[in-house]
Amino acid sequence: MRPGRMSQALDAGADLAAKGPRRFWRTAVAVIALAGVALVLHATSKYGAGITSLSSAYLDAASSLAKGKGFVFRTGEPMVLWPPLYSMLLASIQLVTGLEPAAFAHIVNAVLFAAVIWLSAYLFRPDLTHNAVYGVLGLCTVLFSVPLSLVYATAWSECLFIPLILLYLIFAQRYWERSEGRSLVFMTFSAALACLTRYIGLTLVLAGAVTVMIAPRMNLRTRLARAVVSSAVSLAPIALWILHNCIFTGTPAGLRQGSTSPTTVGMVEAAGVVLSWYALGLASELVILAWVAVLATRVLSSGAPASRVLHSFKSIFDTRLPVLLFSVVYTIVLLVTSGATELDGIDDRLLSPIYVPATLLLLEFGSLLFGPTKRRSLALLHRAPSLFLALWLCFLVADFARLTAGRVDNGAGAYSSDTWRKSETMSYVRDKLRTDQEARWYSNATDALWELGRVEASELPPRARFNLRDLPGRWPPESCAMLVWFNRRSFRGYYTVQELESVADIEEVARFGDGSVYRASVRDEKPAAGR
Secondary structure, rough: OHHHHEEEEEHHHOOOOOOOOHHHHHHHHHHOOOOOOOHHHOOOOOOEEEEHHHHHHHHHHHHHHOOOOOOOOOOOOOEEEEEEHHHHHHHHHHHOOOHHHHHHHHHHHHHHHHHHHHHHHHHHHOOOOHHHHHHHHHHHHHOOOOOHHHOEOOOOHHHHHHHHHHHHHHHHHHHHOOOOOOHHHHHHHHHHHHHHOHHHHHHHHHHHHHHHHHHHOOOHHHHHHHHHHHHHHHHHHHHHHHHHHHHHOOOOOOOOEEOOOHHHHHHHHHHHHHHHOOOOOOOHHHHHHHHHHHHHHHHOOOOOOOHHHHHHHHHHHHOOHHHHHHHHHHHHHHHHHHHHHOOOOOOOOHHHHHHHHHHHHHHHHHHHHHOOOOOOHHHHHHHHHHHHHHHHHHHEEEEEEHHHHHHHHOOOOOOOOHHOOOOOHHHHHHHHHHHHHOOOOEEEOOHHHHHOOOOEEEEEEEOOOOOOHHHHOOOOOOOOOEEEOOOHHHHHHHHOHHOOOOOOOOEEEEEEOOEEEEEEEEEEOOOOOOO
């Protein structure tokens, strides 16, 4: 065979060898994405997507928008506490289908979760020739993720926010590597849409500006100009929304209750949440310890352990800086805001946007440390990441299966669960409505009354807006009203029934295991001093 033909044959063989792993990877991504759709639909099969108080607000605003009422809730109050994009998405689907958002939110979530898996595959971008299996296993950590399973079983704006983050990271990564203008454009618009989904999307603008400023292969003037223009375009839509808020309410993002917890509490909560993602119990912790032991053996056997670790860190920093930068900026901003405004605690939902980036960084760091070795006795260690990841996934799948089984049996969560759907207090309210449709209702869970019984109710007096001493003779404004108190609602922003008894005449009508119903009437006299 001539040398030229031999070279062509070798090149053709190499192309075929490369196409095999690529075909395997694409097929695996498609299968995992479809599995993600099926798992979300399965977990929400009983009552649909989980509906919390936050979910109810999004669904309510979407329904009002679809009916042409604008960005308002059913009470007439403007939507300012949250940006509008998630509600706009639901409203557009309602306009097309004619269905209420609660009827199709779980389907939207399933499609968005498939998008998360597909975008994660682009972001993971493994060396397909050597690490295709490792890449597939890494993608399975997204499919069976506990925090993502919670998010995509519930109607939250994070369902849209996370795909937008991944889209941003893909183009930010490309811009970091190539400095091409097209990547900057898509990166900018992804950040703009993320800001319109959640206010903390502003972290993408900040991380993006830093990425552009320190990107190589350009002079300082070009980097500064691109950073300024990109940031301005990203901020323009959310700036218009904030202007809308100021016009209608006089506040940029609504009134929020100040936090009583220091930032250190949020730091401890965040650390506990992130550790719970990977340490899934004693058995999985033993696997992690074994992985660390083998890792230490690999590093120490390299002849220059310190340099290998430093080289791995440097490689992550050099190649994945946009991913690392976003994860750090997002976490810091979340901790700062948790110390300034009242949150229910830093939990899986709030930290879920960094799950995919953090997992990617951990997987790549482990892969770098277990890099190829020339010593035959240690050659098996190169396969250690895949072996240990597969073993750890067994525990992750078991935990995921347990949570999914609970959602299938009892509902996806909150108001879409047996606990609320079979509430004795709620059943009493429904029966009461049949005989007394003129009653005015108040509750510490007005969204529960609406979602479960389509009962129009007003919130109890919030502490942030009313002084208890000013309420006698003013609350309730009706001569007689009904008050529903749900025991499982732990929100401390409302005055309790016991406190309201000091300013109004309140009579218990019915008591159940999950709540009570009262009749409340206005009291003319003011409470005695010191009461």
